[in-house]
Amino acid sequence: MKRFLSKALLAVGLCLPLPVSAEVAVPAGPAIGTVSREQGLEAWERMFAVVSHPRCANCHVGPSDRPMWSGESYGRTRPHGMNIRAGDSRIGAETLPCATCHLGENSNVPHSPPAVPDDWRLAPVEAHWFGQSAQTICNQLRDPELNGDRDYTEIAEHLGHDVILHWAWEPGGNREPAPGTLAAHIEDILHWGAAGMPCPE
Amino acid sequence: MKLTVNGAEHSVDVEPEMPLLWVLRDELGITGPKYGCGIAQCGACTVHIDGMAVRSCSVEVGAVDGEVTTIEGLGTPESLHAVQAAWIEHQVAQCGYCQSGQIMAAASFLEMNSEPTDEDIDAAMSANLCRCGTYPRIRAAVKTAAAKLNGA
Numbered sequence: 646m647k648r649f650l651s652k653a654l655l656a657v658g659l660c661l662p663l664p665v666s667a668e669v670a671v672p673a674g675p676a677i678g679t680v681s682r683e684q685g686l687e688a689w690e691r692m693f694a695v696v697s698h699p700r701c702a703n704c705h706v707g708p709s710d711r712p713m714w715s716g717e718s719y720g721r722t723r724p725h726g727m728n729i730r731a732g733d734s735r736i737g738a739e740t741l742p743c744a745t746c747h748l749g750e751n752s753n754v755p756h757s758p759p760a761v762p763d764d765w766r767l768a769p770v771e772a773h774w775f776g777q778s779a780q781t782i783c784n785q786l787r788d789p790e791l792n793g794d795r796d797y798t799e800i801a802e803h804l805g806h807d808v809i810l811h812w813a814w815e816p817g818g819n820r821e822p823a824p825g826t827l828a829a830h831i832e833d834i835l836h837w838g839a840a841g842m843p844c845p846e
Numbered sequence: 847m848k849l850t851v852n853g854a855e856h857s858v859d860v861e862p863e864m865p866l867l868w869v870l871r872d873e874l875g876i877t878g879p880k881y882g883c884g885i886a887q888c889g890a891c892t893v894h895i896d897g898m899a900v901r902s903c904s905v906e907v908g909a910v911d912g913e914v915t916t917i918e919g920l921g922t923p924e925s926l927h928a929v930q931a932a933w934i935e936h937q938v939a940q941c942g943y944c945q946s947g948q949i950m951a952a953a954s955f956l957e958m959n960s961e962p963t964d965e966d967i968d969a970a971m972s973a974n975l976c977r978c979g980t981y982p983r984i985r986a987a988v989k990t991a992a993a994k995l996n997g998a
Contacts, residue, residue, distance in 0.1 A: 727887070728972035739959055740969035741951075745899050746886040749909035750863075757885040757904055 667762070669827060671805040674798070674835025685840020688833040693779045695830050696786075700813040700823040704766070707773025710735070715775075717821045735767040751817045759820065761812045769793070783844035797838025801831050849910065851876060852919025862908025866900075867891045869907045870916060878917035878946045882975070889974030892947035892954075893917075899954035917946035920953060929953045932991035940978035948974050952988050956995055962988065 680688075695701060699716030706713055710731045715722035732739035746758040747765030759765075768774075771791045774782050785791045786800065795803060804810055804827065813823040814830075823830075837843070849856050851874060858873050865884075870876045870893070879902050882890030886901035893902045896912035921927035926934070929952045939945045948971070955962070955970040962970065967988050976984070 728969055730969040732969075740955065740962075740966050741971075741973055742898065742958075745892075745951075745954075746901050746904060746973070748900055749905045752904065754885060756887070758901075 667806075667808055669805045669811070669831070671798075671801050671831055672835070674801070674832070675839040677839050677841070680836050680840040682840055682843045685837050685843040686845065688836040688840070689779070689783055689843065689845070691825065691833045692830065692837060693782065694824045695813070696774050696782055697777075697779070698813070698821075698823045700816055700820065701810075702775045705768040705772050705774035707775065707777075708770055710767065712767060713775055718819050731767040735769065736764050751812065751815070753817045755818055757818070759812065759817060761808045763808045765809065780845050783842075787842040787844065797834060797842060801834045801838070804831050804834065847907070849874075849907065849914065851914045852916060853913075858907070860907060862906060864907050865903050866893070866905045866907045866910055866914070867902035870902060870914070876916050876918055879950075880943055880946060882944070882947075887973075887975075888944070889947040889951060890944050892950040892974065894950060894954055897954065897957055899951045915950075917950055920950065927953055928994040929956065929987070929991040932987040932994065935990060936983045936987040938980050938983040938987050940976075940980055944974060944976045944978075945980075948976065948980075948984055952984070952991065956988070956992055960992060960996055962992055964989075 696705075699713075699719070703713040703715055710733070712725040712729060712731060713722065714725055729737070730740055731737050731743065737743045737745075743765040747760045749760050751760050752758065772785070787797075789795065792800065793803070811827055814825075814827045816822050847858060847860070847862065849858055849869065851870065856874055858869055860869055860873060867879055867881060870879055871881070879893050880890040881903065882888035884903050886904040889901065891901055891903040892899050894900070894915040895905070895910060897915070921930045927949075929949050933939065933945070933949060938948075951971060951974045959966055959970070964985065967985050971981075971984060971988065
């Protein structure tokens with residue numbers, strides 16, 4: 646297992662140029678308590694529009710290991726074609742690594758596989774967003790047991806340096822980007838956090 | 847730029863955006879990898895980079911940072927790779943167009959998973975299309991090759 650995992654990881658390190666910005670500086674954000682609950686909930690609504698968007702949710706499939714094809718550029722909602730299984734590794738290491746096709750440069754060629762200079766992969770099982778309600782995802786994001794043991798500033802930092810997340814706003818081809826901008830999303834996370842991470846009732 | 851293919855170093859004068867498949871076929875005359883769909887949806891162009899299967903139609907040559915192996919470098923007529931031997935044993939190929947991609951995909955898969963179940967084989971090989979429908983023989987040959995690689 647280790648051997649093929651490292652091989653798969655080696656292969657995804659093949660890419661050289663960085664089409665998607667590698668690092669985004671995360672601003673300090675407002676101090677805790679300086680943002681009202683109402684403003685925090687408004688920020689959450691914008692965050693939910695991002696996390697529930699197909700560019701994000703298609704790979705946040707929870708206990709399933711099948712990425713989804715959904716959204717405007719895909720027509721009907723269905724699992725990724727070609728019987729793709731990401732496995733327990735979430736990078737397809739058990740059968741067909743995601744990097745077999747999602748490798749190197751992002752592509753603008755219609756229907757060709759997108760890529761980022763990082764492992765193309767599914768999100769962790771506990772980060773289940775596809776088809777989930779705003780309340781469920783919000784509670785998940787503020788629970789350290791489910792969010793990778795992060796406080797809100799660490800969630801913002803995660804957005805700042807994880808290039809597969811940046812791809813959502815620069816997906817290329819005819820793929821619809823996630824709403825807003827990466828910088829605005831980070832700003833919303835910081836405001837939501839400073840408001841005490843409020844969730845809809 | 848320099849490119850190592852099947853153990854030999856080549857120098858090619860191409861744009862870094864050129865797909866690896868174009869370089870292999872048109873610049874180096876290595877025609878085992880086939881052009882099928884051009885968008886990584888059929889698998890006919892599958893080659894290895896440092897042992898891992900990739901769709902050479904969708905990898906820019908400038909992004910290749912490893913040794914490329916094509917079907918021509920997998921085994922030799924005197925010393926076939928276990929997957930090639932199993933392919934002959936099961937007489938898998940019909941028209942043959944997709945078969946170098948199938949074999950390269952299977953060889954890479956068995957490096958990663960040496961005791962695959964039928965479900966594993968289906969998951970690993972479903973992205974390699976065969977219009978002749980040789981799938982039952984592909985699955986049987988992959989199982990035979992796995993057993994051979996495991997010393998059975």
